[in-house]
Amino acid sequence: KAGVTQTPRYLIKTRGQQVTLSCSPISGHRSVSWYQQTPGQGLQFLFEYFSETQRNKGNFPGRFSGRQFSNSRSEMNVSTLELGDSALYLCASSAGRLGLDEQYFGPGTRLTVT
Amino acid sequence: GQQLNQSPQSMFIQEGEDVSMNCTSSSIFNTWLWYKQDPGEGPVLLIALYKAGELTSNGRLTAQFGITRKDSFLNISASIPSDVGIYFCAGQWIYNQGGKLIFGQGTELSVKP
Numbered sequence: 001k002a003g004v005t006q007t008p009r010y011l012i013k014t015r016g017q018q019v020t021l022s023c024s025p026i027s028g029h030r031s032v033s034w035y036q037q038t039p040g041q042g043l044q045f046l047f048e049y050f051s052e053t054q055r056n057k058g059n060f061p062g063r064f065s066g067r068q069f070s071n072s073r074s075e076m077n078v079s080t081l082e083l084g085d086s087a088l089y090l091c092a093s094s095a096g097r098l099g100l101d102e103q104y105f106g107p108g109t110r111l112t113v114t
Numbered sequence: 115g116q117q118l119n120q121s122p123q124s125m126f127i128q129e130g131e132d133v134s135m136n137c138t139s140s141s142i143f144n145t146w147l148w149y150k151q152d153p154g155e156g157p158v159l160l161i162a163l164y165k166a167g168e169l170t171s172n173g174r175l176t177a178q179f180g181i182t183r184k185d186s187f188l189n190i191s192a193s194i195p196s197d198v199g200i201y202f203c204a205g206q207w208i209y210n211q212g213g214k215l216i217f218g219q220g221t222e223l224s225v226k227p
Contacts, residue, residue, distance in 0.1 A: 033213050043217035056214045098208040105156035
């Protein structure tokens with residue numbers, strides 16, 4: 001089975017711009033979660049989508065949003081980029097079975113905001 | 115943001131030595147997961163634990179789900195150079211939390227050949 005794929009792998013944007021990141025989960029997985037990883041804050045949960053519905057949301061401003069399509073692929077969008085949004089953005093896919101949930105991560109998208 | 119307490123933060127060991135790291139939380143979890151991350155890559159799942167008291171092995175790796183459901187440890191036996199990387203614990207509380215994982219700060223492992 002192919003693993004989780006994320007595109008693009010690297011991105012450089014200017015403050016104030018917006019960005020869209022894409023994640024394709026493992027075939028058959030219906031849950032996609034997004035995380036932000038920075039040296040200062042570590043790995044922080046952004047949101048989770050299951051069957052096209054947001055099931056949970058972390059403590060991030062409304063500039064961070066996401067969606068999931070019927071084929072389980074997911075996108076996250078960050079609007080009005082700030083310097084502090086520079087981070088590695090990781091998505092993880094799982095079958096979504098609560099209590100028996102193994103999350104598998106993609107390689108991440110490295111976002112640099114200048 | 116909410117995080118688990120993972121220790122030690124870093125370890126420098128000789129090849130062949132055993133390694134132990136642990137995570138503690140003020141909250142109980144239903145699931146504990148252990149990941150390893152190499153530079154520039156996403157975390158790779160090593161071991162998943164689903165029951166309090168559960169002890170699970172994956173090759174030279176052994177992890178346990180604490181009986182209080184608030185802690186977990188990971189042991190690596192007979193370390194080798196490719197064990198180098200950052201190890202993360204992650205806990206999941208499924209009730210009202212969905213698939214959300216809470217991560218520890220990581221343990222950076224260095225192995226001297």
